[in-house]
Amino acid sequence: MKRRSVTSLAAVALLAGGLLTIGAQSASALPGDLTAAMGRDLGLSPAQAGERLHRERLAGRIAAGLRDRLGARFAGSWFDPGTGTAVVGVTEPAALAAVRATGATARLHRHSLAELEQAKAVLDARQAPREVTSFYVDEPGNRLVLTATPGGRAAAERFASGTQGVRVVESAAAATPTGDLSGGGAIYMSGAAGGRCSAGFTATTADGQPRLLTAGHCADGGSLVNALGNVKIGDFSRVNWKDQNDFAEVTVDPASGWTLLPQVSTHDGGAVTIKGSTEAAVGASLCKSGSTSRWTCGVVTARNVTVKYGQIDGSAITVRGLVQHNACVEPGDSGGSNVSGDQAQGITSGAKLYDANGDGRNESCLAKRGEESVSWYQPVNEALKVYRLTLATG
Numbered sequence: 001m002k003r004r005s006v007t008s009l010a011a012v013a014l015l016a017g018g019l020l021t022i023g024a025q026s027a028s029a030l031p032g033d034l035t036a037a038m039g040r041d042l043g044l045s046p047a048q049a050g051e052r053l054h055r056e057r058l059a060g061r062i063a064a065g066l067r068d069r070l071g072a073r074f075a076g077s078w079f080d081p082g083t084g085t086a087v088v089g090v091t092e093p094a095a096l097a098a099v100r101a102t103g104a105t106a107r108l109h110r111h112s113l114a115e116l117e118q119a120k121a122v123l124d125a126r127q128a129p130r131e132v133t134s135f136y137v138d139e140p141g142n143r144l145v146l147t148a149t150p151g152g153r154a155a156a157e158r159f160a161s162g163t164q165g166v167r168v169v170e171s172a173a174a175a176t177p178t179g180d181l182s183g184g185g186a187i188y189m190s191g192a193a194g195g196r197c198s199a200g201f202t203a204t205t206a207d208g209q210p211r212l213l214t215a216g217h218c219a220d221g222g223s224l225v226n227a228l229g230n231v232k233i234g235d236f237s238r239v240n241w242k243d244q245n246d247f248a249e250v251t252v253d254p255a256s257g258w259t260l261l262p263q264v265s266t267h268d269g270g271a272v273t274i275k276g277s278t279e280a281a282v283g284a285s286l287c288k289s290g291s292t293s294r295w296t297c298g299v300v301t302a303r304n305v306t307v308k309y310g311q312i313d314g315s316a317i318t319v320r321g322l323v324q325h326n327a328c329v330e331p332g333d334s335g336g337s338n339v340s341g342d343q344a345q346g347i348t349s350g351a352k353l354y355d356a357n358g359d360g361r362n363e364s365c366l367a368k369r370g371e372e373s374v375s376w377y378q379p380v381n382e383a384l385k386v387y388r389l390t391l392a393t394g
Contacts, residue, residue: 033266033295037287041297041327052081053341056284059086062102063281067113070095075109076116076139079283081299086281089113089142109142111165117304119144119163124306124320131155133175133352136305136324138167139282145302147171173352173374174362175307176331186291187214187233187335190222197221198290198336200347201274201380202260203389210260212250213383214335215347216241217309217317225250232256238387244320246349247383248335262392264337267294272339273394277381280340286325288377290333290348293365298327298373300340307376309350322349322376328365329375338377344391346377 035046044052056079063077063086075089088099089109099106116137123135123144131152138145143165148156149172156168186198197218203211212225212233219239226232237251252258263271267289280286280300287297302324308316325338329351338345352374356364367373384391 033268033270034272034287037266037295037297038285041287042285042299052084052285055079055084056281057341059084059104060278060281060284062086062104063088066099066102066104069098072112072114074113075107075111075142076113076137077104077281078140079281080105081283081285087140087283089139111142113137113139116142116144116165119165120304120306122163123160126159128306128308128318129155129159130316132159132308133171133310134305134307135160136302138302141167143167145169171352171374173354173366175309176350176353176362186228186332187218188226188228188230189218189220190224190226194224195221196291196332197334198332198348200335200337201264201344202262202392203384203387204392205389210252210258211237211387211389212252212260213347213380213389214248214250215349215378216246216248217349218335219248233258240383240386242317244318245382245386246319246322246378247347247380247386249383249387249389260392262394264339265289272342274339274344274391275342275393277344277384277391279379279381280343280345284340286327286338286340286345288325288327288329288333288336288338288348288375290329290336292330292332293328296328298325298375300325301374305376307350319349319376319378321379321382323379324374324376326367326373327375328367328373330365331363337380344380346379347383349376349378351375 035049038044038049059079066088067074073091073095075091077088080087086104088104089107091112096106131148133147135146146156146168148170150170153168160166189195200213216239219236223236234250234252237249239248262274282300284300289295305322305324306320308318310316333348336348353362355362365373
């Protein structure tokens, strides 16, 4: 039987998480399509891309160690591409020296990260008004940020009453899950009429059975999952959507002849092999790939983001715990992989999109009108844990 390969439709980027002894990664050791994408979207030469990967890994390891050591005094961390170092916030002047001793930049902040995360949890427990579209902890700003529809500032401020350090940002762009119901693309739900999404990461069960991860909202198009040409991949077996999550598992049909590879596609004939799933820091570079906008890069801008996706009937579905970044994401990219270096990060969930054609359809990422894109993915480690799967690595 002819074997077929399922490659995660996704991207790659750079991750925090390395040892102090890791040397700079040479440009020749990086896939050419990775350095090309980083050059196009981040303005980096191949040599600069290798150096940045090295610095992000080092910064991630330093920040993780300081978080453990500082405990309640830890006020967040992020990667500063300008200096190529980790920046770590603390709430006590006495802790500044400990941060600087590691080579990281120290910042004195008012609120600890634990305090900000607790404040966000309070907001998560409230019923957000329709004017509020998302909210998250801004670690560099040491505050909570709420996004609201134009004219919705007062409603957002009432929603966050009693919470210190809140910033409200009004935005006309709509938060939209990015499955495309126009048909065509990477994977189809119940045939072309059921919609199009993108394949995510490959994984296995405890007894070695193959699974494919994608976005939970993609299952709204139907239970059957096909590839281009109506070739069956399998069926949705578990779906987490409308329960404040957005991920799903596809059981791959053994008779279909697919071989699941531990790779993500770069959409130009290349692929990046997945080595693990260490989480990238805020500020780390990241690329994503999907069946619409294909291979795009940006940086991680926030973690633990709550997003309200508006529905056609005027209702909203809330998803919590997403990661925000600024790579372009558009309809049809849902379910695709987000990768930092060779580390799997997450499954594309949605983005803020705008109506570029005046037809009432929000289908274009903000970068296309000269603004910073706002996109979200569901952390892959959460899906692996809930479904008790092992990420396929190579």
